[in-house]
Amino acid sequence: MAKDAKPAEEGAEAPPKKSKKLLIIIVLVVVLLVGAAAAAFLLMGSKHDGEDLDDEEVAEETVKKKPAKKKDKSVPPTFINLDPFTVNLVPETGDQYLQVAVSVELDTPESQAMLTAMMPRIRNNVTLLLSSKKASDLQPKEGKEKLASEIQGEINAAIEPPTKNKRGEIVLPEGPVVSVLFTSFIIQ
Incomplete structure (x- = not known):
């Protein structure tokens, strides 16, 4: 019986547990890469040629553009x-x-x-x-x-x-x- 117990103990030796820190780091890197790709896409600006834009897309585009420095004649200087x-x-x-x-x-x-x-x-x-x-x-x-x-x-x-x-x-x-x-x- 001692012989049977010994091989079981050798097989029971589980591989070392990988730390959760590594998993968290990998997830953070993936999230950062996705965020950077999204930011790059937004900075390059997607051109909409005749497409209908949602209200959110229109709002995002108006925020990105610099305000036009056209003088409104109804507002006094x-x-x-x-x-x-x-x-x-x-x-x-x-x-x-x-x-x-x-x-x-x-x-x-x-x-x-x-x-x-x-x-x-x-x-x-x-x-x-x-x-x-x-x-x-x-x-x-x-x-x-x-x-x-x-x-x-x-x-x-x-x-x-x-x-x-x-x-x-x-x-x-x-x-x-x-x-x-x-x-x-x-x-x-």
Whole structure:
């Protein structure tokens, strides 16, 4: 009987139990791969050529697209007055100062929150821009118009930083600022 019991004990030796951790890891990897594939499919965007779309599909597509920056004529423009800037200009004939008060026209009323949140960076960038100018460059109308477009670019870049394309060129974003208007412009 001892002989019979011994082979039974050898056969009873079960293979080692595989840990549940391995099974959980495999399931998580599969779920992540499926999720990544779904995300890639959504990012590539499926084109619907004349197909009827469900309400959920239409809602998903409208969320993905950037809002069009078309001006709705029924909504009045949104203007924000910035605090005045006072800077030293690049010296030409002694010390000269520039004091400028600016109003900024925004594309949507919702953009005001972004502008307000980024105000310290905006004020810094505009101050650096203004202090790099010469009085003789700012005297003619064209100089003021050029300065307005440069200020617009600085504000938009502060809110939405520029990116680089595949060639390495810097691409400036459109940004929420539509125009910059001077409400006061004093060179002394």
